[in-house]
Amino acid sequence: MPETTDNIFVLVIIATAAIFLMVASFILIYIRNQNKLLQQRQQLQQAALAHQKELLQVIIESQEDERVRIGRDLHDDVGAAISSLRLIIEMFKPAVADNNYQAFLKSSKNIIDKMMTDVRHISHNLSPTTLTYYGLGFAIEEQCAIINQSGKVKIAFNNEAAELLEKLSLPVSTALYRVLEELLNNTIKHARAYNAILNFTADKNVLIIEYQDDGVGMDTRLINKGIGLHNIESRLTVINAPHEITTSPGNGFFINIIYTGPIAI
Amino acid sequence: MHFLHFYERYFLSGSILIPIIIALFNYKLLGMPLKVILYFLVFSAVLQTVNMILSSQYIPNLFVFHFYAIFEFAFVSWFYSLQFKGLINKLIPPMVLTFAVLCVINFFYIQKKLEFNTYTRSLEAVIIIGYCVMFFNKQMQTNSKYKWGSLSLNWINTGLLIFYSCSFFIFMFSNYLLNANKHIITVVWSTYDTIIILENILFAIAFYKCRKQPIISLY
Numbered sequence: 001m002p003e004t005t006d007n008i009f010v011l012v013i014i015a016t017a018a019i020f021l022m023v024a025s026f027i028l029i030y031i032r033n034q035n036k037l038l039q040q041r042q043q044l045q046q047a048a049l050a051h052q053k054e055l056l057q058v059i060i061e062s063q064e065d066e067r068v069r070i071g072r073d074l075h076d077d078v079g080a081a082i083s084s085l086r087l088i089i090e091m092f093k094p095a096v097a098d099n100n101y102q103a104f105l106k107s108s109k110n111i112i113d114k115m116m117t118d119v120r121h122i123s124h125n126l127s128p129t130t131l132t133y134y135g136l137g138f139a140i141e142e143q144c145a146i147i148n149q150s151g152k153v154k155i156a157f158n159n160e161a162a163e164l165l166e167k168l169s170l171p172v173s174t175a176l177y178r179v180l181e182e183l184l185n186n187t188i189k190h191a192r193a194y195n196a197i198l199n200f201t202a203d204k205n206v207l208i209i210e211y212q213d214d215g216v217g218m219d220t221r222l223i224n225k226g227i228g229l230h231n232i233e234s235r236l237t238v239i240n241a242p243h244e245i246t247t248s249p250g251n252g253f254f255i256n257i258i259y260t261g262p263i264a265i
Numbered sequence: 266m267h268f269l270h271f272y273e274r275y276f277l278s279g280s281i282l283i284p285i286i287i288a289l290f291n292y293k294l295l296g297m298p299l300k301v302i303l304y305f306l307v308f309s310a311v312l313q314t315v316n317m318i319l320s321s322q323y324i325p326n327l328f329v330f331h332f333y334a335i336f337e338f339a340f341v342s343w344f345y346s347l348q349f350k351g352l353i354n355k356l357i358p359p360m361v362l363t364f365a366v367l368c369v370i371n372f373f374y375i376q377k378k379l380e381f382n383t384y385t386r387s388l389e390a391v392i393i394i395g396y397c398v399m400f401f402n403k404q405m406q407t408n409s410k411y412k413w414g415s416l417s418l419n420w421i422n423t424g425l426l427i428f429y430s431c432s433f434f435i436f437m438f439s440n441y442l443l444n445a446n447k448h449i450i451t452v453v454w455s456t457y458d459t460i461i462i463l464e465n466i467l468f469a470i471a472f473y474k475c476r477k478q479p480i481i482s483l484y
Contacts, residue, residue, distance in 0.1 A: 009452070016431050019433065027427075038413075
């Protein structure tokens with residue numbers, strides 16, 4: 001057998017280069033495969049998320065429809081029935097119209113008037129007509145005025161996005177109205193705040209809402225536990241409005257909402 | 266050839282400092298596996314310095330490689346023991362001990378202090394390549410939410426795989442180099458140094474990536 005003249009060192013370098021190529025190719029193929037799998041998983045996740053969002057939207061829309069229906073029924077049916085009752089009581093003339101009768105008549109009328117006011121308020125809360133007819137800006141202004149009249153909290157409302165608010169579609173306006181209503185409710189019920197500020201500003205077609213109160217604030221770990229804040233999150237998710245909450249015990253509550261979604265023209 | 270000497274002496278020595286410096290900057294963000302790799306790099310840098318000093322004084326330095334292999338394998342095994350669970354994790358400590366015993370036997374009875382420890386280093390490379398492949402397999406089975414490149418441990422594993430697989434033949438045949446001519450020795454060791462530099466760069470990327478933690482946005 002002839003003696004080999006191969007240089008072992010040349011072979012070692014060639015073997016090293018070959019192994020490097022193999023390993024590098026293996027790693028590159030592996031990375032591409034892993035990233036592709038990740039992309040597929042993300043697509044599936046996004047599809048699931050979109051489906052959840054659609055379901056949420058349907059639930060919220062049907063809730064709104066139901067609120068409108070109940071509000072209308074209350075106003076039209078119950079309201080009309082109470083009005084008829086008041087009329088009947090007024091028309092009723094007893095044989096002897098003594099003082100007892102007059103007192104009875106007065107207290108009945110007072111109770112009926114209170115019932116009518118309550119029914120009107122409930123029906124208004126269930127389906128705010130101002131929102132439907134005059135838009136989000138007026139509806140919020142009205143709500144703030146009612147709260148300010150109560151004297152519990154002073155709300156400063158600055159609307160610098162009136163034009164943009166007029167262009168918002170009704171579902172978006174309703175969602176934002178419900179969110180702000182919930183925030184105002186939280187301030188009144190839980191925050192023990194004296195002042196709150198609500199700002200609407202517009203940057204081209206982007207609506208920026210900032211709400212702040214000087215109440216007791218809350219622990220951010222509890223944010224996802226409250227139903228009210230959960231509803232806020234759901235409604236904002238459905239209309240694609242990113243938001244950021246800044247709060248801590250003793251330091252008030254701040255939320256920044258940015259609506260970049262489609263504007264109805 | 267002069268350039269290769271310069272490359273071998275200074276460039277390689279400097280390259281190990283890059284991942285160490287980045288790691289020290291991000292020390293607070295390092296998890297335990299990355300800290301193990303940092304300790305390993307510091308240990309390697311110290312031994313590399315010792316090696317250079319001995320070599321400059323013409324003192325035989327091959328015994329350093331015998332000593333280094335024991336700790337190198339222990340550090341790398343420690344890193345992988347933090348990645349695996351179950352049977353593999355239980356097997357790692359006895360494997361490290363057995364390997365250390367083999368290194369000692371090899372040093373005293375088989376490949377003595379004037380030879381490279383080709384047997385033990387080749388064996389070490391085979392086991393570490395095995396670790397790397399198992400790590401890839403584990404990562405493939407995990408449904409990670411992040412891109413491959415954004416996870417530090419992937420870069421470390423890649424660095425280790427490239428180093429041990431590419432150096433495998435050099436480890437095996439390094440005793441032949443002892444009697445080879447000077448030019449050949451320089452070329453082969455420069456190739457080896459290039460692999461080490463590549464490994465150090467990949468480690469540096471890993472330490473840099475730990476600073477950029479993946480963020481989950483709340484919508």
